[in-house]
Amino acid sequence: MRHTLPIAPQFYVTAPQPCPYLEGRMERKLFTALQGESADKLNDSLSQQGFRRSQNVLYRPSCAECSACLSARISVEDYAPSRSQKRTSRRNSDVERRATSPWASEDQYELFRTYLDSRHADGGMADMDVFEFAAMIEETPIRSRVVEYLDPARAGLIGVSLTDVLSDGLSMVYSFYAPDEPKRSLGTYMILDHIEIARDAGLPYVYLGYWVPGSQKMGYKSNFSGLEVYIGGRWQKVKDPEAFNADMHPLSTDPIAEQVANIHLPDTRPTG
Structure with a gap:
């Protein structure tokens, strides 16, 4: 018997677990599967509503007593580099960029392990093996690219970004x-380079994931002008990052049923 996928995406909620950004808090995610012929449309639509992709899943924070995580993106038109960012670009003028299909390599995994062991040894990805890494890179039902950065002097990789190409921008997964x-400030440089890639392609935004006011891990995102965050069902410009405080009020998150009811889904009916 042939089974067909449900017409509308089904949304689920993860069990609470310790928050990686704010001590003493618990995180919970609202998620849905990303699959089928309309995966690109669904990814575009939900990305514009604060969701992020992880392999074949789209998710958004839905913590029971906190709404501190804010989906963030840079408006390419409104972005202007700071003096520090101009220096970062100059320091990396020798770096070569190479965009490829989403295939994992041994060089990528070696750099990934070095990065994790140095920066996130106790994080949720610390135990990821080469097969899980390959799945993270390769399991994508949409248009994705691996953007590699090479140092000619080292003759090897110094940076990698798994990047989705959306209808309105680039999403640095x-x-x-x-x-x-x-x-070199490579984390900053890769964002600067993605702004230029988006500008050259005529795409208005670079999606950065979540910004958490008060979290040192996420603080770098507020250093970019043109930053916008998704709050209350719409994107708002961040004029003064210092004015944003992490919203940890116990009533700050809408009930799950209300959240799902307010999600706009794309029209996936066949045309013609």
Whole structure:
């Protein structure tokens, strides 16, 4: 008997687990599967509503007593580099960029392990083996690219970004880089380069994932002008990052049923 996929995506909620960004808090995610012929449309639509992709899943924070995580993106038109960011671009003028299909390589995994062991040894991805890494890179039902950054002097990789190409921008799904090159500020440089890639392609936004006011791990995102965050069902410009405080009020999150009811789903009916 042939079974067909449900017409509308089904949404689920994860069990609470310790928050990786704010001590003493518990995180919970609202998620749905990303599959079928309309995966691109669904990914575009939900990305514009604060969701992020992880392999074949789209998710958004839905913590029971906290709404501190804010989906963030950079408006390419409104972005202007700071003096520090201009220096970062100049320091990396020798770096070569190479965009490829989403295939994992041994060099990528070696850099990934070095990055995790140096920066996130106790994080949720610390135990990821080569097969799980390959799945993270390769299991994508949409248009994705691996953007590699190479240092000619080292003759090897110094940075990698798994990047989705959306209808309105680039989404930096996951990035990692050589931790022994602190003067290069490679994390910042890869974002700067993605802004230029988006500008050249006529795409208005670069999606950065979640910004958590008060979290040192996420603080770098507020250093970019043109930053926008998704709050209350719409994108708002961040004029003064210092004015944003993490919203940890116990009534700050709408009930799950109300959240799902307010999600706009794309029209996936066949045309013609």
